[in-house]
Amino acid sequence: MTSKVYVETLQQIHRIIQEDGLVAGDKIPSERELSERLKVGRSSVREALRALEFLGIIETRRGEGTYMKEFGEHQLIDLLGTFILQEEKAKTDLVETKVLLEQLCLQLACKRRSQTKLDELKKMIRQKTINYERFLKWVTEAGENYLLERIWRVLNDFFTSNYDAISLPITFYENMGHAFETQDISAILDLFTEHVVMPLSKQP
Amino acid sequence: MTSKVYVETLQQIHRIIQEDGLVAGDKIPSERELSERLKVGRSSVREALRALEFLGIIETRRGEGTYMKEFGEHQLIDLLGTFILQEEKAKTDLVETKVLLEQLCLQLACKRRSQTKLDELKKMIRQKTINYERFLKWVTEAGENYLLERIWRVLNDFFTSNYDAISLPITFYENMGHAFETQDISAILDLFTEHVVMPLSKQP
DNA sequence: AAACAAGACTGGTCTGACCACCTAATGTTT
DNA sequence: AAACATTAGGTGGTCAGACCAGTCTTGTTT
Incomplete structure (x- = not known):
């Protein structure tokens, strides 16, 4: 046969x-x-x-x-990720791609954030339970693109296991919250660039 | 256990x-x-x-x-296609993510395209051997982000096995070639939006 | 009626046995 | 010596049967 x-x-x-x-x-x-x-x-x-x-x-x-099984939790991305990212030279690509995807998600989230989703964010800010990890999780969810969310999550996992956690002042989140409320995309991207992208480009 | x-x-x-x-x-x-x-x-x-x-x-x-095996085409695509992509949300996510990643790659390629890489593109256009598939392959390569290229390739494999190939007039590639030569990012994105994104959003 | 126990599933794993196929070493012929 | 044919060993592909470890059903006991 x-x-x-x-x-x-x-x-x-x-x-x-x-x-x-x-x-x-x-x-x-x-x-x-x-x-x-x-x-x-x-x-x-x-x-x-x-x-x-x-x-x-x-x-x-x-x-x-x-x-x-419901489509969603497939380990496809995870598995592919573990095999793709084994090369050392990919790390700079990883950081860059992660940032780019986050900018993408920020734009989607800005456009699509529902009122209830926005309230979630504001609540986290008000109660000061927010951190960068939770913020990005919210962003990718609010973007309402599950595939993009999954891809980002893999990259983020690799990132967090290779770099220190990003810590940002509460004012960053407060400004972000306000920008999302008014759906001010340029304010969002500016905040992101200033607090996330620029510090990263200085690191090794 | x-x-x-x-x-x-x-x-x-x-x-x-x-x-x-x-x-x-x-x-x-x-x-x-x-x-x-x-x-x-x-x-x-x-x-x-x-x-x-x-x-x-x-x-x-x-x-x-x-x-x-070299990362790339395989039955993974067909399998996931037949099993998973029946769900509408997954399809829209796929198309959207693919387009977003391509816009990302276009921007990277615009910024980083070397002269030799640009010559490759111009040659394909001159000899009329170019098509959308080759064009995007060139774009992702010229972007010089290997990780992003691989992620895109996976999505593209999904896409091509479930949708008809995209066919564009030679003028599209000629205009793109010129835009890449002058590194005119807004012209590039406008061309992309007009010829790729808009037609897609009209399809089911 | 509730609690318990036995048996009948189900997936998880291992072993050993073949088969089909490829490669390389070996031997044979020219 | 070179070309060919043969053979032996290794590799993936497949099957059958056995046993384990959980879950669920069912029937008995309390």
Whole structure:
């Protein structure tokens, strides 16, 4: 045979999922049942399922079964990230890309921030529970682009594990809060440049 | 046990790849050797390798061995496409993020394009061998941010496997070429908005 | 009715056995 | 010596069966 069993099994499982109209949360047949129905070894079924699991399409729960998963928490980005960012020379790229993505998210958030989302931010500022980490989390969420949010989160994870945490005065957040309220994009970007980008470019 | 063997095995394999400094084209230890070294069953090794294979990080050749693979195209795209991109929100996020990243790359390329790199572009335009795919490849390269280039490439692979190729008149590239020569960033972004962003926002 | 216990699932893992395939060493012929 | 054919060992691909470790169902006991 030219084709590999676990590849065909993967396609068959996909077919079953489609024909049965399975959606997130639904249970898919057990490994042993799939093995029988598709007339392949259980190990081949498992190898196919493993691919689907790491792609974030299914979720396996020991003792319970295998379930369809909501698109979102796929480790795709994480895994790719760990493999891509292993090169040392990528660090300057990392910092630059992170900043660029943050500027992107700032613009999206400025445009799309809802009133309730804005209140969240103002509350964090008022109670002084805000820090740079939380602020950026809010920004990426308010941008309402989940994919971009995920990509940023990976970069941020690598950043925080290689650099010191960024600490900014409360006035920075207060000014940001005001700028988001009035949706003043240039004020937002200016604040960001002054307090985040410029200090970074001085560091090693 | 809390963690699953094939997950830990995956991390161990990653560690080996890093410590041995393996790059694209290099051979990684055989399944049986990994099984011995890591003291896990061969089936667990295979399940871990399967994940890496579908992520396009390795390539298995029957009878030869398993090799590191150049990051890029693979079935990952088709798989995720058929399984995931059915959800509308994910699609809009994908398109939006791709466009945003491209605008980022355009700005970087405008600033950093070297003379030799510029000549490459002009040559492609003169010989009319240019198309949108090649143009964007040039842009991301000229931006000289390898990380950003790779992230974009992933999104672009998703995109091209789910949407029709973008076809633009030669005048677009000629104008772009001129704008890059004079490093006129606003002209570049205007061209991009008019020919790429606007048509996309009209599509479903 | 509530609490408990046994059994029947399910996924997780390992082992050992083949098969198909490739490569390189070996031997044979020219 | 060079070209060819053969062979042996290594590699991924696949299967079957066994056992473990959790979860859920069911039926009995209290």
